[in-house]
Amino acid sequence: xxxxxxxxxxxxxxxxxxxxxxxxxxxxxxxxxxxxxxxxxxxxxxxxxxxxxxxxxxxxxxxxxxxxxxxxxxxxxxxxxxxxxxxxxxxxxxxxxxxxxxxxxxxxxxxxxxxxxxxxxxxxxxxxxxxxxxxxxxxxxxxxxxxxxxxxxxxxxxxxxxxxxxxxxxxxxxxxxxxxxxxxxxxxxxxxxxxxxxxxxxxxxxxxxxxxxxxxxxxxxxxxxxxxxxxxxxxxxxxxxxxxxxxxxxxxxxxxxxxxxxxxxxxxxxxxxxxxxxxxxxxxxxxxxxxxxxxxxxxxxxxxxxxxxxxxxxxxxxxxxxxxxxxxxxxxxxxxxxxxxxxxxxxxxxxxxxxxxxxxxxxxxxxxxxxxxxxxxxxxxxxxxxxxxxxxxx
Numbered sequence: 001x002x003x004x005x006x007x008x009x010x011x012x013x014x015x016x017x018x019x020x021x022x023x024x025x026x027x028x029x030x031x032x033x034x035x036x037x038x039x040x041x042x043x044x045x046x047x048x049x050x051x052x053x054x055x056x057x058x059x060x061x062x063x064x065x066x067x068x069x070x071x072x073x074x075x076x077x078x079x080x081x082x083x084x085x086x087x088x089x090x091x092x093x094x095x096x097x098x099x100x101x102x103x104x105x106x107x108x109x110x111x112x113x114x115x116x117x118x119x120x121x122x123x124x125x126x127x128x129x130x131x132x133x134x135x136x137x138x139x140x141x142x143x144x145x146x147x148x149x150x151x152x153x154x155x156x157x158x159x160x161x162x163x164x165x166x167x168x169x170x171x172x173x174x175x176x177x178x179x180x181x182x183x184x185x186x187x188x189x190x191x192x193x194x195x196x197x198x199x200x201x202x203x204x205x206x207x208x209x210x211x212x213x214x215x216x217x218x219x220x221x222x223x224x225x226x227x228x229x230x231x232x233x234x235x236x237x238x239x240x241x242x243x244x245x246x247x248x249x250x251x252x253x254x255x256x257x258x259x260x261x262x263x264x265x266x267x268x269x270x271x272x273x274x275x276x277x278x279x280x281x282x283x284x285x286x287x288x289x290x291x292x293x294x295x296x297x298x299x300x301x302x303x304x305x306x307x308x309x310x311x312x313x314x315x316x317x318x319x320x321x322x323x324x325x326x327x328x329x330x331x332x333x334x335x336x337x338x339x340x341x342x343x344x345x346x347x348x349x350x351x352x353x354x355x356x357x358x359x360x361x362x363x364x365x366x367x368x369x370x371x372x373x374x375x376x377x378x379x380x381x382x383x384x385x386x387x388x389x390x391x392x393x394x
Contacts, residue, residue: 031091036064037104109134216258305322346394
């Protein structure tokens with residue numbers, strides 16, 4: 001087993017009415033002036049945000065509220081929110097929403113604690129993050145798992161670049177998970193979220209590490225099997241508490257680092273997907289499913305035994321040679337994406353077939369204009385990224 005270290009300090013409050021403990025928990029973590037971040041009007045229309053505001057007021061906590069976070073969260077919005085939070089003298093940040101809201105709130109928390117540093121400098125790697133502000137998340141969408149993860153993704157709309165920041169300081173202090181808060185999601189958003197959850201484990205399962213870590217593999221395989229089974233229930237009935245509970249909890253577990261212990265992140269499809277969502281503003285989960293099948297077709301021969309193991313343990317495919325099982329597992333995964341009405345190529349993604357210049361620009365964004373390689377299962381240089389985009393370009 002490969003050596004590893006693991007820390008996930010987020011306190012999870014899970015179940016019906018979890019959000020009723022917000023004020024009590026924030027006070028316990030030293031918060032007194034709470035800056036609330038949310039997305040669109042659904043948090044208001046559902047009554048969730050007013051309930052949270054009333055709860056904080058009753059507990060004697062001051063608050064300021066800023067909405068307007070969009071999917072593929074924008075760094076310009078985060079900059080404006082940081083200015084507001086500083087003017088309010090916030091000492092605690094509360095995210096109410098899904099992954100984009102939580103990622104934006106992480107940016108606000110970091111910006112509050114680092115006056116004088118432009119927030120994008122942390123995401124671009126120009127500056128190293130060493131301090132932040134306490135953060136809590138009320139999760140309304142099972143998807144990114146940002147409520148437990150060490151990562152956050154922001155988009156710079158000036159350049160079209162979408163970049164991730166990994167830091168232990170990204171992990172929220174608190175996360176409130178009530179499955180009932182996810183009932184009203186549009187079906188498309190639910191499907192995108194489920195795809196993102198699955199991809200967070202796939203991107204750890206397929207890595208270059210060969211040392212045995214059977215327990216981590218079993219965790220990952222069980223997570224993927226359970227997610228697939230529960231998603232088929234939830235997509236037919238979004239008010240099924242048990243199914244939505246399983247999906248909501250799986251979202252956090254899939255991205256907290258547990259399924260990579262003794263392995264390592266690959267995240268090739270995330271690297272390929274980020275330029276698509278950054279340039280074309282497509283949903284994150286959709287950008288991933290649009291390239292996964294092409295990536296798998298391109299790389300499976302690097303480790304056919306691994307792909308065959310995935311096919312057997314996740315999809316129950318036991319017949320055929322190693323090659324046949326490997327390819328059948330890829331086909332089963334792509335068919336599952338289609339079953340959820342998720343895209344598996346550029347046309348289905350809604351961006352159409354791209355020309356040579358566009359594909360070249362996308363590959364440049366993945367590899368910093370050909371100056372670096374990404375991923376580890378099959379390291380991708382610019383030509384490899386271009387080859388995979390060409391496979392998806394139909």
